[in-house]
Amino acid sequence: MSPNVLIMYDSMTGNTEKLANAVAEGAKKVKGINVEIQKADSVDLKSVAAADAYAFGSPTHFSMMSGRTLSLLTRLYPIRDKMAGKPIAVFTTGAGGQVDALASIERTIGVFNPIFVKPGVTVEGGTSETDRLQAVKLGERLAKAALVHQRSR
Numbered sequence: 041m042s043p044n045v046l047i048m049y050d051s052m053t054g055n056t057e058k059l060a061n062a063v064a065e066g067a068k069k070v071k072g073i074n075v076e077i078q079k080a081d082s083v084d085l086k087s088v089a090a091a092d093a094y095a096f097g098s099p100t101h102f103s104m105m106s107g108r109t110l111s112l113l114t115r116l117y118p119i120r121d122k123m124a125g126k127p128i129a130v131f132t133t134g135a136g137g138q139v140d141a142l143a144s145i146e147r148t149i150g151v152f153n154p155i156f157v158k159p160g161v162t163v164e165g166g167t168s169e170t171d172r173l174q175a176v177k178l179g180e181r182l183a184k185a186a187l188v189h190q191r192s193r
């Protein structure tokens with residue numbers, strides 16, 4: 041079966057959403073990959089359990105991940121065993137503090153025992169073509185990691 045890449049993101053003003061779409065675009069470039077995007081506040085736990093790889097995107101709020109991203113990770117904690125050992129990539133946008141937001145997500149997700157696809161993408165703004173291309177590449181790297189992971193099972 042084709043691996044599923046699930047992209048989950050929060051966005052208040054659209055910057056992180058643009059990156060999420062670019063990550064999806066990159067993942068779709070890899071042959072044989074199914075890609076799904078869901079917003080953080082309406083993520084379906086069944087799709088999470090069924091997916092083979094994940095991307096998490098968040099704006100920076102108060103030098104960390106957004107509240108909705110933290111709520112999502114809190115909801116996912118009980119099903120962390122379904123996510124363990126699968127590739128995960130993280131992307132954040134901000135106005136200077138985006139690296140802190142990325143670090144806060146990676147630190148929290150570490151509890152889920154993922155295979156991190158690093159480096160993630162962390163950009164100021166998130167609307168430039170350079171930002172978009174970085175996110176497209178991240179999506180490609182994540183999708184390739186999903187294929188490798190599926191073959192190794």
Ligand SMILES: Cc1cc2nc3c(=O)[nH]c(=O)nc-3n(C[C@H](O)[C@H](O)[C@H](O)COP(=O)(O)O)c2cc1C
Nearest residue numbers: 051052053054055056099100102103134135136137
């Ligand atoms: C409530 C709030 C708090 C924020 N706090 C920070 C911050 O601490 N550091 C930072 O770099 N940007 C901060 N920002 C800016 C956003 O992270 C930045 O504009 C981001 O790209 C917005 O993403 P979005 O359009 O996906 O919502 C904050 C924005 C909001 C609305």
